[in-house]
Amino acid sequence: MKATVERATLMKSLGHVQSVVERRNTIPILSNVLIETSENGEIKLTATDLDLQIVESFAANNVETAGSITVPAHTLFDIVRKLPDGSEVQLNAADGRMAVNAGRARFSLQTLPRDDFPKIAEGDLPTSFEMPSSTLMEIIEKTRFAISSDETRYYLNGIFMHVSDDAEPTLKAAATDGHRLARYTLARPAGAEGMPDVIIPKKCVTEIHKLLGEAGDNMVRVDLSASKIRFTFAASVLTSKLIDGTFPDYNRVIPTGNDKLLTINPKAFFQGVDRVATIATERTRAVKMALEQDKITLSVTSPENGTAAEEVSGTYSNDEFEIGFNANYLKDILNEIESDTVELHLADASAPTLIREHDKSPSLYVLMPMRV
Incomplete structure (x- = not known):
């Protein structure tokens, strides 16, 4: 694998994927980011913690040799972050190492084969709808502060989303830690009818919020089943397992x-x-x-x-x-x-x-x- 990419482009995408990677991992491959280059000049970065997966795609300046490899995510991000502004980064993987070169800086990182890299199996995601990124941002910002961090009540460790047939069909998002409750209501998006009740985990909420901060005024596609949810942005796809639990009937409080x-x-x-x-x-x-x-x-x-x-x-x-x-x-x-x-x-x-x-x-x- 051999490719050249702008430092700013690579850093932005690495910034998104490395935050999904846990700092301490008992499984070495989970500390790595999967880098895939294709002959059409596209680079794809993938990171996962087995519950959450992010895929970032962007254009390279040049792809000399298509291929794929995994390297330590945090180390690569720290290297790229410290490279000079405006520099061009060369990535060259061969013989169990990846060379990262920019200007006079030379780095050589250990790699692990891409075949060992796990992917989240999404399965069928029957519910599908779109909403403006600004709307999704509003939902998250108005509710996430009330998410519980008490792991014994794991079913409160996220944002509960469900559809409701009030006077008009609505989509509601709620979070509570038992001391306070936050709820946001909006008109039900087309395609969300029949949607299962879902609890989106706190880490997924945090990562979506980061992506939304850079999403501009674009639409976000949401696909989900009773166990998984996928958010598709212009250049990013975030897939997460949902919390397997029953959210309490918050309407009673x-x-x-x-x-x-x-x-x-x-x-x-x-x-x-x-x-x-x-x-x-x-x-x-x-x-x-x-x-x-x-x-x-x-x-x-x-x-x-x-x-x-x-x-x-x-x-x-x-x-x-x-x-x-x-x-x-x-x-x-x-x-x-x-x-x-x-x-x-x-x-x-x-x-x-x-x-x-x-x-x-x-x-x-x-x-x-x-x-x-």
Whole structure:
């Protein structure tokens, strides 16, 4: 195998594939990236951790000899990253080694044969639809912060996607860690009818988010079955196993009868919570919110650090009461609110609170209170 490619092109693609490769592997081949060159001048990079697979395709400056080989992914990425801007990289594999040359720099890497490289068997992916990359980005950004990292509840370690026949057919994405819930609703894309309920793993979500950041305003094709999902971008194909578990019926925790309404500016609210939470410790990360007529007082009491309090303006006309929230969880939600106002629908100090921009908003959040 012998090919020449622009350093910037190679680095961009290696940046995508090497992040799929785990730093520590008991199976040596999984530390490698598969490089395939074809006579039509295309280079294809493939990496996998056996649950997630990414394939990147791009044009080479020149392919002298077509072929395929695997080399250590992180090492190759680090080499290319440190090469001079604008340089041309020559890749030449023969006799169990691959030479990586650029300008006066010369590297020789150990290789493993491509026949040992595993590929994820996709099987049949009967559900297929497309959506704009900006829509998929919105779905991920509005929900991923609520994904659980508790591995004992593995079925919460991802984003749950399902179709629903409400007044109109919809596609919904939800994530929860048991303390907060984030849900995003959009019109069901053509082709998504009959789609199985799926849980997309956190690592897959992270890698899609990276790809979407560079996808521009293109369409993304989604193909899935009950066990696998594939995202096809212009130059990348990401395939992942799905979490084999049952996501809880999250609709049961979305409150419908909360009768106390607080309307507030999310940025001012975020800044107030952030300031008083400065003195909070791991044990006292709760911020207390005291509600009176159009007056909200935020406070934190920490035995180690002292106390903090701040008044923020808002619209509230119900009974006075106090409620506590985890400051970080509350800030995570407020961070996703893009309008000038946010609604908090409250019931009492022990009941979940519903948070949304307005009743037509595609995003909806539920936050469990804390004792203060």
